[in-house]
Amino acid sequence: MRGILRGPVAERLAVRTGLRWKLSAAIALVGALVAVALSLVVHNAARVSMLDNARDLADERIQIAQRNYELTGKPNFPSIAVDDRHLPPALREKVEQGRRATYVSDRPDRGPDIWAAVPVKGGHVLSLHTGFTDRSTDILNDLDQALVIGSIAVVLGGSALGVLIGGQLSRRLRKAAAAANQMAKGETDVRVRDAIGGVVRDETDDLASAVDAMADALQQRLEAERRVTADIAHELRTPVTGLLTAAELLPPGRPTELVLDRAKAMRTLVEDVLEVARLDGASERAELQDILLGEFVARRVAAKDPQIEVRVVHESEVMTDPRRLERVLFNLLANAARHGKPPVQVTVEGRVIRVRDHGPGFPEDLLADGPSRFRTGSADRAGHGHGLGLTIAAGQARVLGARLTFRNIRPVGTPEGTPAEGAVAVLWLPEHAPTATGSHPMLP
Numbered sequence: 001m002r003g004i005l006r007g008p009v010a011e012r013l014a015v016r017t018g019l020r021w022k023l024s025a026a027i028a029l030v031g032a033l034v035a036v037a038l039s040l041v042v043h044n045a046a047r048v049s050m051l052d053n054a055r056d057l058a059d060e061r062i063q064i065a066q067r068n069y070e071l072t073g074k075p076n077f078p079s080i081a082v083d084d085r086h087l088p089p090a091l092r093e094k095v096e097q098g099r100r101a102t103y104v105s106d107r108p109d110r111g112p113d114i115w116a117a118v119p120v121k122g123g124h125v126l127s128l129h130t131g132f133t134d135r136s137t138d139i140l141n142d143l144d145q146a147l148v149i150g151s152i153a154v155v156l157g158g159s160a161l162g163v164l165i166g167g168q169l170s171r172r173l174r175k176a177a178a179a180a181n182q183m184a185k186g187e188t189d190v191r192v193r194d195a196i197g198g199v200v201r202d203e204t205d206d207l208a209s210a211v212d213a214m215a216d217a218l219q220q221r222l223e224a225e226r227r228v229t230a231d232i233a234h235e236l237r238t239p240v241t242g243l244l245t246a247a248e249l250l251p252p253g254r255p256t257e258l259v260l261d262r263a264k265a266m267r268t269l270v271e272d273v274l275e276v277a278r279l280d281g282a283s284e285r286a287e288l289q290d291i292l293l294g295e296f297v298a299r300r301v302a303a304k305d306p307q308i309e310v311r312v313v314h315e316s317e318v319m320t321d322p323r324r325l326e327r328v329l330f331n332l333l334a335n336a337a338r339h340g341k342p343p344v345q346v347t348v349e350g351r352v353i354r355v356r357d358h359g360p361g362f363p364e365d366l367l368a369d370g371p372s373r374f375r376t377g378s379a380d381r382a383g384h385g386h387g388l389g390l391t392i393a394a395g396q397a398r399v400l401g402a403r404l405t406f407r408n409i410r411p412v413g414t415p416e417g418t419p420a421e422g423a424v425a426v427l428w429l430p431e432h433a434p435t436a437t438g439s440h441p442m443l444p
Helices: 007-013 019-072 089-096 134-184 192-196 203-248 254-280 293-304 322-339 364-369 389-399
Strands: 080-082 101-107 110-119 125-131 289-292 309-314 317-320 345-349 352-357 403-408 423-428
Touching (some): 019 101, 019 134, 192 203, 203 254, 389 403, 389 423
Antiparallel strands (some): 080 125, 101 110, 289 317, 352 423
């Protein structure tokens, strides 16, 4: 049973080739076809021209021999024969009709034979038989050799031209792809048209302009959605605060506790949505301070939950924003407590902070795509938060210039489908803190 290969199998079997080599091969193939066709035409035209000249020469000689024969009665001219029994039938038929004619016969073992014949008195046939001259054969061979060399030169030149043109086009496309990838990673100031550069305008520029226009439209739409989300969350703050205040005035009891719990959860959600909107706006800036990372993490975790183990492998002094770093750390701890299992362990090694739990691990979609808002770490969303904790942690890490990664812990050598023995979130603080503009300083 035959089927169609799809997905990763087809991608592994696919052969990846560069545009320059495809274009070079195409130009070389077309050049080879054109060169072969032209070589055949030139060879045949030269051969036909030489044969025509040889037939004209044979015709002149047979006329001279005819006049001599009519005067002397003897064939006294070189290569002349009377009533030659080897005369080709087609030529003999022409002569029997009283016509002077020439004829060319090809033999595979050697070059063509040139015949000329004319009827003479007494019912005889005077004929001339010569072969293709060695000089003509040498000229034709030299011509064939020149055509072969010229064809090879055309193919090589076409290949080099294809590599040159294809390389330039390939470089422009690679620059466009790199710029598009930067845009996909959130670098909104990147423009594909500026990245590819160049003076000559072609279809690549049209593609780049279209991608830039699409990115601008998408950015405007995302910005509009962010503003709407921020405006809605901001407008909800006042009524939610009033609801929480009113709930606190209710008489003690189980219903009051439930109302207070839901009101506090709603206030937390509104504050988190506002924070996500601010982080999406890329306007947040870090307020930098020098801190001892291990000591800072140990004090904050002890104040949050004394039962969490903190291990400082290597102390280091870093320049970062303590408030944002604390926010990232607490969100990672809250996620580990909510979706993982104890014990939760925090390790500080240089500029790296690891938060590990011993639960079922992160979901595969989070490992593949990163944190996503309103997507929790469990299939059952009831009672498991609103899914903004890791999104905020990733956003705050981005403001700090840090990198936040997620992975699951599995025994070495176990298959990929084996259940995880825990999850670990790793925060990599940068060696050089971001500047007031959100970028990193340029070092000499």
